[in-house]
Amino acid sequence: xxxxxxxxxxxxxxxxxxxxxISILTVIFFMMPIFDPWTPFVFLLLTINAIKVLGGVSLRFxxxxxxxxxxxxxxxxxxxxxxxxxxxETILFTxxxxxxxxxxxxxxISLGLRSLIFASWSLLFVLTTEPTKFMLSLxxxxxxxxxxxxxxxxxxxxxxxxxxxxxQVRAAHRIRGLGEPKGFTDRVYEIKRYLxxxxxxxxxxxxxxxxxxxxxxxDGSRQRSYYTIIKWTSKDLLFxxxxxxxxxxxxLLRKSYFLL
Amino acid sequence: xxxxxxxxLNVSYPFQxxxxxxxxxxxxxxxxxxxxxxxxxxxxxxxxxxxxxIIPKSIEAEMTGTIMVDGENPQELSFREISxxxxxxxxxxxxxxxxxxxxxxxxxxxxxxxxxxxxxKARLEKSLDIVGLTNWRKAQIRELSGGMKQKLALACLLSMxxxxxxxxxxxxxxxxxxxxxxFQLFIALSxxxxxxxxxxxxxxxxxxxxxxxxxxLGQEGKVIADGAPRDIFNHRFPTLIEEGIWxxxxxxxxxxxxxxxxxxxxxxxxxxxxxxxxESEAGAFQVPQMQKKQVLSNNKTPLLQVENVSFSxxxxxxxxxxxxxxxxxxxxxxxxxxxxxxxxxxxTLMKLLKPEKGEIYLDNKPLSRLKxxxxxxxxxxxxxxxxxxxxxxxxEQELSYGFKIRGxxxxxxxxxxxxxxxxxxxxxxxQNNPFSLSQGQKRRLxxxxxxxxxxxxxxxxxxxxxxxxxxxxxxxxxxKELNQxxxxxxxxxHDMELVSEYANKVILLHDREIAYQGDVISxxxxxxxxxKASLKVPFSYSLQNLAKVGKEAAIx
Numbered sequence: 001x002x003x004x005x006x007x008x009x010x011x012x013x014x015x016x017x018x019x020x021x022i023s024i025l026t027v028i029f030f031m032m033p034i035f036d037p038w039t040p041f042v043f044l045l046l047t048i049n050a051i052k053v054l055g056g057v058s059l060r061f062x063x064x065x066x067x068x069x070x071x072x073x074x075x076x077x078x079x080x081x082x083x084x085x086x087x088x089e090t091i092l093f094t095x096x097x098x099x100x101x102x103x104x105x106x107x108x109i110s111l112g113l114r115s116l117i118f119a120s121w122s123l124l125f126v127l128t129t130e131p132t133k134f135m136l137s138l139x140x141x142x143x144x145x146x147x148x149x150x151x152x153x154x155x156x157x158x159x160x161x162x163x164x165x166x167x168q169v170r171a172a173h174r175i176r177g178l179g180e181p182k183g184f185t186d187r188v189y190e191i192k193r194y195l196x197x198x199x200x201x202x203x204x205x206x207x208x209x210x211x212x213x214x215x216x217x218x219d220g221s222r223q224r225s226y227y228t229i230i231k232w233t234s235k236d237l238l239f240x241x242x243x244x245x246x247x248x249x250x251x252l253l254r255k256s257y258f259l260l
Numbered sequence: 261x262x263x264x265x266x267x268x269l270n271v272s273y274p275f276q277x278x279x280x281x282x283x284x285x286x287x288x289x290x291x292x293x294x295x296x297x298x299x300x301x302x303x304x305x306x307x308x309x310x311x312x313x314i315i316p317k318s319i320e321a322e323m324t325g326t327i328m329v330d331g332e333n334p335q336e337l338s339f340r341e342i343s344x345x346x347x348x349x350x351x352x353x354x355x356x357x358x359x360x361x362x363x364x365x366x367x368x369x370x371x372x373x374x375x376x377x378x379x380x381k382a383r384l385e386k387s388l389d390i391v392g393l394t395n396w397r398k399a400q401i402r403e404l405s406g407g408m409k410q411k412l413a414l415a416c417l418l419s420m421x422x423x424x425x426x427x428x429x430x431x432x433x434x435x436x437x438x439x440x441x442x443f444q445l446f447i448a449l450s451x452x453x454x455x456x457x458x459x460x461x462x463x464x465x466x467x468x469x470x471x472x473x474x475x476x477l478g479q480e481g482k483v484i485a486d487g488a489p490r491d492i493f494n495h496r497f498p499t500l501i502e503e504g505i506w507x508x509x510x511x512x513x514x515x516x517x518x519x520x521x522x523x524x525x526x527x528x529x530x531x532x533x534x535x536x537x538x539e540s541e542a543g544a545f546q547v548p549q550m551q552k553k554q555v556l557s558n559n560k561t562p563l564l565q566v567e568n569v570s571f572s573x574x575x576x577x578x579x580x581x582x583x584x585x586x587x588x589x590x591x592x593x594x595x596x597x598x599x600x601x602x603x604x605x606x607x608t609l610m611k612l613l614k615p616e617k618g619e620i621y622l623d624n625k626p627l628s629r630l631k632x633x634x635x636x637x638x639x640x641x642x643x644x645x646x647x648x649x650x651x652x653x654x655x656e657q658e659l660s661y662g663f664k665i666r667g668x669x670x671x672x673x674x675x676x677x678x679x680x681x682x683x684x685x686x687x688x689x690x691q692n693n694p695f696s697l698s699q700g701q702k703r704r705l706x707x708x709x710x711x712x713x714x715x716x717x718x719x720x721x722x723x724x725x726x727x728x729x730x731x732x733x734x735x736x737x738x739x740k741e742l743n744q745x746x747x748x749x750x751x752x753x754h755d756m757e758l759v760s761e762y763a764n765k766v767i768l769l770h771d772r773e774i775a776y777q778g779d780v781i782s783x784x785x786x787x788x789x790x791x792k793a794s795l796k797v798p799f800s801y802s803l804q805n806l807a808k809v810g811k812e813a814a815i816x
Contacts (some may be wrong), residue, residue, distance in 0.1 A: 177633060
């Protein structure tokens, strides 16, 4: 599913992975001083639209990831209302003996939306970037040592295998008559029991992969050629310009409308 | 011209008293096709890894002696330089790749060798073409079957074009059909490219005609035989058997005939040679028959009944209307190619999956109504990887676990425990950690743990997987013994020799359905069905058939 998105030929997929990574950092910096609810709201809408239009990801697919996170986002509202660092003046109503202030709700919404923005930008990255290209880009543009880069790829391949193995160990242990754990100590023992076979096989697998890589002539050095070279293109310029326009537009909107 | 030289090689791993290789001397010339045989843990893979310098460069081991590859010491060459001369195809298809797609994986090796983009493209396309994966160029590796993964691994080596190919049991994890395809590739390779091929294998029968030389490593890590296959399998036969090493079926039968007085002018290694030799004898000798198993009778009580079971994963049907029954005392082989639904079926029997339709009855009680512990006391499951089943710190605890769960006191289970330890040859290891055991010991322990509740039915997933001949024999004889004492056994397997030797009933899963259930001999006669399910009759069966035809011809 995710691979199909990562591989499609939309605009965002063609942007250099390193640039996309940098853009996430700038978004974090940009949002830092902003506490009104409207700026993040508009920003979030624009981001989601960008992922849909420029990344070709359907809204349904996107919301499958965002929906559970919105619960987390809502907790910001709750925390700001119940434990405000400074209670606001405009009391709307009281729950029991606790006053609920408009200012605190606004900050809460702002922070909640901010977390959703970070989440959606992370999704923008993950859904539109092939892991292999990302790794190559890090090696070619950010001087990441190939030893680490290809090691990370091997580890990434490993994850589904690990999941499968965990399921097998679970099944095998259930067959031995170990039911669902009851209580805390049981759980600790369960983890210990799972850990030993999983670790044993993980170490063995890692060793085998390392041997296989070395026997294919991999020595971890930078002296290697590349079949795919991640290039900087006009798409990257376009993406950066778009980002700058987005930031300045939001700042302008904020100044003229949201802060009133 | 000698290409590989090994002189007085000794290797020992840390924390092990016995050296793995001891005083090994081997010389291999360019273009030779060599088979290396030896018991499991006998140092075959170690030998391969010393040749490309990974031992001792990456794997810690004490090594003395000289190794020369193309006149150079592999320890002094870089991994890149070595990989231009020598490539290894490994056993486990899951753990030889580090990239996500077919194309990227082949390119990984080529990039290591610093080829230009043009050169890489040409080599990539050529190697994909040789192994027949051109249409899968962009495919994700994890979506490939085991056989295709090994083809990809071979393509990676081919693209790098080394002089020597070491094939370290690449078909050990594959079903017969994929094994055959891979072997065909090797054979084509040896004929077309005239490379040096070093096989480490134990599915020998189909490979034999293509080999020029056999080197045998013994239990102690020494070379105990080195010569032409016909010579070794004829004159060193007793030694091989003693060391627990796989010997081609045809040689076993030929030796058996010798006992009856048959004198081979030309010791046979292939069916054709066998035929030619016997024609002149005109049926004077009996080919030893398979032991006749008790024929299936219908009046035995059914133990397990599967009725109209269906199951699907994400709307893809995996099992459709499966029905079969297993009677008390049966020894059943469950066959089917990879992906035919065998593991899904065994999971439903384990109650790990619930069938969408249909019901499974155990002792006439529906499985869905059995409580987990009741189920466990009737059925034991032995997983493919024995390590997954270990939950305790010593062998003894592992075995007594089942007794303790039943609430028995120590006095009550102690004798039973000792008996199991003795029966499974684990008495000396009773205080060891299960993870520290050898392959064969682990497998035996995992079977033993499943017997502590006196289960009637034992389900085993590929019990002989990764075992050498001696270990295989021990396990299969244990199962046979259990079966003769009244236990019912259901064994998932790919090994047709095991089926013919041990099972008395076959269940074949094909295309999500039961394609056959019944006795073994009638099964082997259904050529069309076997072909459809990409199975092959065992070598021993073909030999016996041949003898029958020969005899009939002689009578006429």
